[in-house]
Amino acid sequence: MRFLLALSIYVALASCNKLPMWRGEVNVTAMERKSIKACGTGAPTDAGTKAISRHPYLQSTTVSTTIVAWGSTEGRGTVVLREPGDPKVLATSPAVYAGDPTRGKARLAAQSGKEIEADDIYVMKAEFTKLEPGHLYCYQLLDGDVALTELAPLTTAAPPGAPNAMRFVALGDTGSGDPAQIAIMKRLAAEQFDLMLFLGDIAYESGTARQLETRFFAIYRDFTRYVPVYPAIGNHERRTRKGRPYFEAFVLPEPERYYSFDWGDVHFVAIDTTERNAQQLAWLDDDLGKNKLPWVIVYGHHPMYTNSLRGPQLWIRKAFAKILTRHKVDLVLTGHEHQYERFKVGDVNYIVSGGGGGQLTSFYGRSKALKQATVHHYLAFEVSAEQLVMKAIDISGNEIEALKLTKEGGGPVKSKVNDKPDDKSTPVAPEKTTTPDEKLHDEPDDDTEHDKVKDAPKVDAPPAKVDAPPKKPGG
Incomplete structure (x- = not known):
């Protein structure tokens, strides 16, 4: 009886915790992107509108490699690279199937001769290696001699110590399909960035293939054609x-559920907070121990600190926080709670950024x-070897706050908030004034649209042959 009473009170509070849906309009002047001007928009051709079921998107880009992925109705295609303004082909990569090898043939057959549905998308990938670091290329999809897209830009990752600061954006809990998500997407058109981080819950309610298409790829395709996207899995994708649809859609660095990559002077680490995994913790400890870059940003879905009704995920904090503190991680970005929060515990800055489009929630208890x-x-970032600047920008284009971290000559990190020195730390752990529910991270597999299937055995496909571009003189 007590349990039912407590449950009813929690449900009532959770219902009251949700705020009215955002309704409004956003008019933004898109910033001109020099890379698009140099190459093109990558729009599908007439032939491409029939052969492409998901617009091309960039994946797993490094200083010397990149992957172009897209949805194909024919199960074939080739990607070519060119220098801007030069018709000569530098490199060619035939595409291979990137999805579940046990379902590929059936998926391709299912979409033949009928209108394409998101559940039938046959994901192809073409990989390029031996590229120049921080270099702009123009890529194009072909089927034989037939162009499926116009030329589009891709830029490899900047090396450490590059003269220009790297820029990126981060968003959490975007996948509602509501006007707020569209408005935030439009705001991004006014930003310059090299890559995008997504902090989970990109496809409500259950992360099906259809929801991933309509609430992620279709909405952000004018960005993901030009810059790589690096998501962290959320509890809604896990459902x-x-x-499975999430991991079929994205071509991420190994081991995919969690992974790391470098860009400029930043070491990025994506963690999986949707399941308890001792192997991940050992991997994380080892990965951070090997890092040599000046800045480390870890990102995932569930927050370790928050003042939301649901409270922080204590098991996640217990599992990860000691590792993050020991390796002096600079920033931890999470979502899950649909609001903005900043904490500093020890020397680690924790940001909760779940305001990318889902219905907002209010805070609970005293503010800590x-x-x-x-x-x-x-969130919009600009990072050089000695300085990291993060700006939180709201749906109206106003700056919520700006955090600036500075490292000079190997000395301690200096912090400024809104250009004023600020070394404050979180005085009291938020969990002392909230009641966390430790089961919320592990929600049931509630997909009702498909039969449940067991994990397919991993099949190693032979690597695609790639013609590398010739090295430049002196390169």
């Missing part, structure tokens, strides 16, 4: 066969965050 705001928003 469908433990994230150094900053909090209930508003849709995104």
Whole structure:
């Protein structure tokens, strides 16, 4: 009886915790992208509209490699690289199937001769190696001699110590399909960035293939054609066969559920907070121990600190926080709670950024965050070897706050908030004033659209042959 009473109270509070849906309009002047001007928009040709079921998107880009992925109705295609303004082909990569090898033939047959549905998408990938670091190329999809797209730009990752600061954006809990998500997407058109991080819950409610298409790829395709996207899995993506459609859609660095990559002077680490995994913790400890870059940003879905009704995920904090502190991680970005919060525990800055489009939620209990705001928003970063600047921008284009971290000559990190020195730390752990539910991270597999399937055995496909571009003189 007590349990039922407590449950009813929690449900009532959770219902009251949700705020009205955002309704409004956003008019933004898109910033001109020099790379698009140099190459093109990558729009599908007439032939491409029939052969492409998901627009091309960039994946797993490094200083010397990149992957172009797309949805194909024919199960074939080739990608070529050119220098801007030069018709000569530098490199050619035939595409291979990137999805579940046990379902590929059936999926391709299912979409033959009828209107394409998101559940039938046959994901192809073409990989390029031996590229120049920080270099702009123009890529194009072909089927034989037939162009499926116009030329589009791709830029390899900048090397450490590059003269220009690298820029990226981060968004959490975007996948509602509501006006707020569209408005935030439009705001991004005014930003310059090299890559995109997504902090989970990109496809409500259950992360099905259809929801991934309509609430992620179709919405962000004018960005993901030009810059690589690096997501972290959320609990809503996990709901469908433990994230199978999610992992079929994205071509991420190994081991995929969690992974790391470098760009410029930043070492990025994506973690999986949707399941308890001792192997991941050992991997994380080893990965951070090997890092040599000046900045480390770890990102995932569930927050270790928050003032939300649901409270922090204590098991996640217990599992990860000691490792993050020991390796002096600079920033930890998470979502899950649909609001903005900033904490500093020890020397680690924790940002909760779940305002990318989902219905906002209010705070609960006394405020212990150094900053909090209930508003849709995104994060914009600019990072050089000695300085990291993060700006939280709300749906109206206003700056919620700006955090600046500076490292000079190997000395301690200096912090500024809104250009004023600020070394404040979170005084009291938020969990002392909230009641966390430790089961919320592990929600059931509630997909009702598909039969449940067991994990397919991994099949190693032979690597595609790639013609590398010739080295430049002196390169």
